[in-house]
Amino acid sequence: MEQLHLPAAQRAAGLVALPGSKSISNRVLLLAALADGVTEIDNLLESDDTAVMLDALRKLGIDWRRDGNRHVVTGGGGSFATKRADLFVGNAGTAVRPLTAALALADGEYRIDGVARMHERPIGDLVDTLRQLGARIDYRGNDGYPPLTIGARAANRPASVSVRGDVSSQFLTALLLALPNALAAAGETGLAIVVEGELISKPYVEITLDLMQRFGVAVQRDGWQRFDVPAVRYRSPGRVLVEGDASSASYFLAAGAIGGGPVRVSGVGRASVQGDVRFADALLAMGAQCRIDADAIEVSAPSDGRLRAIDLDCNLIPDAAMTLAVVALFAQGRTCLRNIGSWRVKETDRIAALATELRKFGAAVEEGEDWLAVTPPAALTPGVAVDTYDDHRVAMCFSLASLGNVPVTINDPRCVAKTFPDYFDHFAEIVR
Numbered sequence: 001m002e003q004l005h006l007p008a009a010q011r012a013a014g015l016v017a018l019p020g021s022k023s024i025s026n027r028v029l030l031l032a033a034l035a036d037g038v039t040e041i042d043n044l045l046e047s048d049d050t051a052v053m054l055d056a057l058r059k060l061g062i063d064w065r066r067d068g069n070r071h072v073v074t075g076g077g078g079s080f081a082t083k084r085a086d087l088f089v090g091n092a093g094t095a096v097r098p099l100t101a102a103l104a105l106a107d108g109e110y111r112i113d114g115v116a117r118m119h120e121r122p123i124g125d126l127v128d129t130l131r132q133l134g135a136r137i138d139y140r141g142n143d144g145y146p147p148l149t150i151g152a153r154a155a156n157r158p159a160s161v162s163v164r165g166d167v168s169s170q171f172l173t174a175l176l177l178a179l180p181n182a183l184a185a186a187g188e189t190g191l192a193i194v195v196e197g198e199l200i201s202k203p204y205v206e207i208t209l210d211l212m213q214r215f216g217v218a219v220q221r222d223g224w225q226r227f228d229v230p231a232v233r234y235r236s237p238g239r240v241l242v243e244g245d246a247s248s249a250s251y252f253l254a255a256g257a258i259g260g261g262p263v264r265v266s267g268v269g270r271a272s273v274q275g276d277v278r279f280a281d282a283l284l285a286m287g288a289q290c291r292i293d294a295d296a297i298e299v300s301a302p303s304d305g306r307l308r309a310i311d312l313d314c315n316l317i318p319d320a321a322m323t324l325a326v327v328a329l330f331a332q333g334r335t336c337l338r339n340i341g342s343w344r345v346k347e348t349d350r351i352a353a354l355a356t357e358l359r360k361f362g363a364a365v366e367e368g369e370d371w372l373a374v375t376p377p378a379a380l381t382p383g384v385a386v387d388t389y390d391d392h393r394v395a396m397c398f399s400l401a402s403l404g405n406v407p408v409t410i411n412d413p414r415c416v417a418k419t420f421p422d423y424f425d426h427f428a429e430i431v432r
């Protein structure tokens with residue numbers, strides 16, 4: 001097993017230019033593939049999750065090429081040239097769910113699979129909705145989970161469909177992304193999507209709607225309950241600049257709050273479409289000093305040097321909230337992160353993983369079905385080897401523990417390649 005030994009550190013300060021947002025990158029790639037016209041994409045994230053999307057699109061007959069730092073995608077004009085393909089999407093939720101919807105509403109024969117953990121990440125609610133639309137989808141392993149076989153869609157024209165929103169927002173996102181073109185291609189009229197249950201991770205649906213709009217499709221909606229999707233073909237906006245990744249920003253901003261700062265990240269700011277920029281509000285509530293500029297965020301430690309524990313509903317920031325669990329090691333009192341049930345079905349069971357690893361540092365940890373509470377020890381245990389469960393965020397957030405002036409070992413550090421392959425290089429540049 002590969003290990004990365006992080007030296008004990010006490011200070012963090014510096015500037016980090018963020019890589020592109022994963023959520024925006026994979027949405028823009030699919031939209032560009034579905035659209036009429038050529039899309040030039042700047043600052044696309046280069047990581048495992050985007051590599052599997054690019055690879056899938058190429059297998060589906062979409063022409064794309066790199067031109068320096070730019071990716072140029074020639075849209076398929078609403079259909080995929082390749083009618084039979086076997087796709088492998090690693091552990092990328094932003095690839096498996098939207099691609100399943102797009103392919104299930106197309107007219108070919110496809111197979112889609114991923115890594116072993118993907119076989120435990122739910123997709124049944126999305127498949128149920130696609131079946132309401134006439135999709136032919138079979139489970140090749142366990143019901144409700146990838147791998148899937150997808151056949152050509154049978155004619156079926158309901159005026160509305162329902163989808164569950166309380167397991168993953170990616171099911172709604174997948175339908176929203178795939179439907180406009182599919183409805184237009186089949187000569188159908190618009191369709192209403194009704195959300196059943198309380199929609200989680202809402203800001204990610206905002207990202208979806210914002211990007212659809214940029215590709216010429218406006219969805220009317222009634223709160224978070226009903227979305228009216230028109231039958232319209234996507235049009236390329238020509239050029240798209242991908243914002244920096246707000247979830248990736250969280251590790252550096254937290255380092256600024258723990259290690260003095262200032263730490264400044266560039267590429268996201270006030271105008272960001274990503275919900276995870278609200279991570280800065282959580283640090284503010286813990287006493288940190290934050291400045292949000294148009295295209296950058298800067299964080300320093302509290303003026304008295306003491307971070308305070310918080311009790312926070314984290315449903316709107318599910319990814320960045322993991323970082324708070326490690327910041328809690330440096331805050332006075334008991335930090336409670338609530339409404340995070342979706343953590344259990346992500347890259348790993350993140351509530352269980354964080355509880356286990358935080359305890360190695362001496363923290364008192366309580367966990368419930370959808371919450372986690374952390375009370376720090378008087379002093380962090382030195383020399384902990386953190387297991388990472390093939391979860392990029394577990395690896396990244398525990399790097400922060402080294403700022404407690406303790407050496408930390410990260411087991412299997414390369415799992416960060418899912419969204420941030422050179423994360424540890426950037427981290428080393430800002431800590432000392």
Ligand SMILES: O=C(O)C1=C[C@@H](OP(=O)(O)O)[C@@H](O)[C@H](O)C1
Binds near residue numbers: 167200
């Ligand atoms: O749509 C997206 O880009 C994402 C939605 C969220 O998932 P859930 O909706 O499953 O919480 C988030 O955790 C994931 O990293 C990216």
Ligand SMILES: C=C(OP(=O)(O)O)C(=O)O
Binds near residue numbers: 393
């Ligand atoms: C949950 C995550 O990823 P995915 O897009 O695979 O759901 C994540 O990046 O934290």
